Each structure stands twice: as structure tokens, then as C-alpha cells.
Amino acid sequence: MGEHHMSGVTGLDARLVVRRGAFDLDLELRAEPGEVVALLGPNGAGKSTALRALAGLVPLHDGHLRVDGTDLSRLPPERRGIGMVFQDYLLFPHLSALENVAFGPRSQGTRKREARRRAAEWLAHVGLADHADARPRALSGGQAQRVALARALAVRPRLLLLDEPLAALDAHTRLEIRAALRRHLAGFDGAAVLVTHDPLDAMVLADRLVVLESGRLVQEGPPAEVARRPRTDYVARLVGLNLYRGHAAAGTVLIDDGAIKLDTVDRLEGQVFLAFAPSSVALYRSRPDGSPRNLWQARVEAIERQGDRVRVRLEGPPLAAAADVTPGAVAELGLVEGSVIWAAVKATETHVYPA
């Protein structure tokens, strides 16, 4: 660690090895200048640990951490020049919005007058010029979030860290702030790392997704690519797809446990992933006429209302799957937990890609 003080790589270039009790994180993480990377993963996957390691709040056991070629791994948090927007904002309650934003530049040694000038500029930039004198208590959640963002950006960071920046907001404010945050991130020329639970936040805000499970990277790529080609159960559920591993040959895929073969229109051979959307699954009370291909009998494990659709979870074998139907169809089919029904998916609605 730290044997090369400078390297030619711009943006964030890190390998974060952290141990916390029985948990260990080992994550290689890159973000180009101007790129927004979203860290996603189930509870306890290590997202916050990764962010805290970048911020210098937990030590690295191994690996490296460079931003624009400068080794940050040995610097204390306040000397890393990193901008942070954390979930609970951590605005100083006794300081005005302006003083909160000026705090960053001040602690970097900027003179008071200049720090206040820069803070006023940033407040105006996030649309809060009118609230410069307000204490955090007098601000709405969305306004406090914007002050926190202005404060983070006022130190002109080369790396910006955002930890669940929208989590504390109600649904309506969230929509607005998400759009505003997207604009601000688009105008930010440093690297940004965002931690979120919300796939929509990640899809809207990030250029690239990095999915962590149990302290390890399991998948990364542009949001659309990850959504189209999930590589783990967690990712598939996150993006709402049915996902299987199997062996492809001659236009069919033998699903891994061997209980069912599905027709596809792809011509791949060998180990593959096969995915289809829950909305592509058709359900029948009795065996349908003309016997569509890719037909199987299944037991209903659970029925969950999701907005104006109903998600029906089907138990394996031969195939555990989720199907989305209308409430009307649930009634028509007389679906209850434990029902045995027929399920089908068209070959043209399956997606197959190399494993």
C-alpha cells in the first residue's frame, strides 16, 4: 500500500480490503472523472463499509485508494478532499445553511469571506439562495438534502460520495430531488460513488452499477445491460426478472436442475443464462389447447399485490418463477396459495446470454 505515490490513472482507482469482525470486504472499484457509479446490494453486503473506507472512516487492511493518481489511503478523512452526502445529512444544527456550506472550504483553509462567497454561489446553484440564513431545522427534507449537496460540492472534490441520498425523503419530494440530483451530478466533473437500495435511483442516477453481495463484486455494467442480463438471483429480483442457468443446444435450454427444457429463439451453445419477464408468463387453469411450447405445471406459492398488477410466485420443480397478472385474472383463475395451475412462456419472450 502506498508504494507508488502517484499513478497515471484519473478518477477513482481503488481496491478496498476491509475486515469488520467476521465480515470481509474485497472490492476493486474504479470511477472515471464525471462518471457516477452506483453501489447496490442486499442488506449487509458491505456497501456502507466500502463508502466509509473511501471516506477514511474505517481503515483499509489491504489494497489501495487513489484519486486522480494521489494516494489517499493514509490521509485522515478531513484531508482527503472528498465530498460526502450522507443519509441523515449531518448538517450542523446551530449553523445557517450558508455557514454549513462554507464550513467545507473553511476547513480546507479558505479565508472566511471567500468561503462565504463560494457558499452563497453553491446555494444559488442548488436553488436555495433565499434560504441562506435558515437553520437546518427550518428546512424541508428536500432543502436540507440540497444544502448537504452544496456543502459537499463546495470543497470542489475530485470524489463525491453519496450514501442513500434520497432515502429520507417522501415519495413526491424524492421524485423532484432525484431529478435535481441527476442534473447536479451531470454537471459534476469528478468521480461519484452512490450507495442505494433503490434500483430506480440507481438506474436514473448512475452511469454504471456495481453489485455487491457478501463483500464481493458479483456484477457490474451500465444499468440497461445489468437489467437485461442479470447474473445473480439478487440482481434478477432487483430488476424483476426470472433468471436461470442452463445448458443451451440446438435452440433449447436445459435448465440446470435438469427438470425442464425451454425452447428459445437464440442459437447459443453451452452454459447460458436464460431470463424472461414475469409479464411474459401466461397462466391457465387447465392444460391449454394447442399446447404452447414451454408449458409446465406449477403450484402457487404466494400472491402479492404490486401496484395495479399482481405478482404470482410459482414453486419449482420444474421451475420456480414469478408471473405478473391482472387482479381480474387472479379472480378468473380462482388463484389462491396452493393452487396448481399451468404456466407458459413463449420462446420469443425468453432472453439467452452466455454464462
Ligand SMILES: Nc1ncnc2c1ncn2[C@@H]1O[C@H](COP(=O)(O)OP(=O)(O)OP(=O)(O)O)[C@@H](O)[C@H]1O
Ligand atoms: N462497526 C462494525 N463492527 C463490526 N462489523 C460491522 C460493523 N459495521 C458493519 N459491520 C458488518 O459489516 C457487514 C457489512 O455491513 P454494511 O453496513 O457495510 O452493509 P450494507 O451493504 O451497507 O448494508 P445495509 O444495506 O444494511 O446498510 C455486516 O455484516 C455488518 O454486520
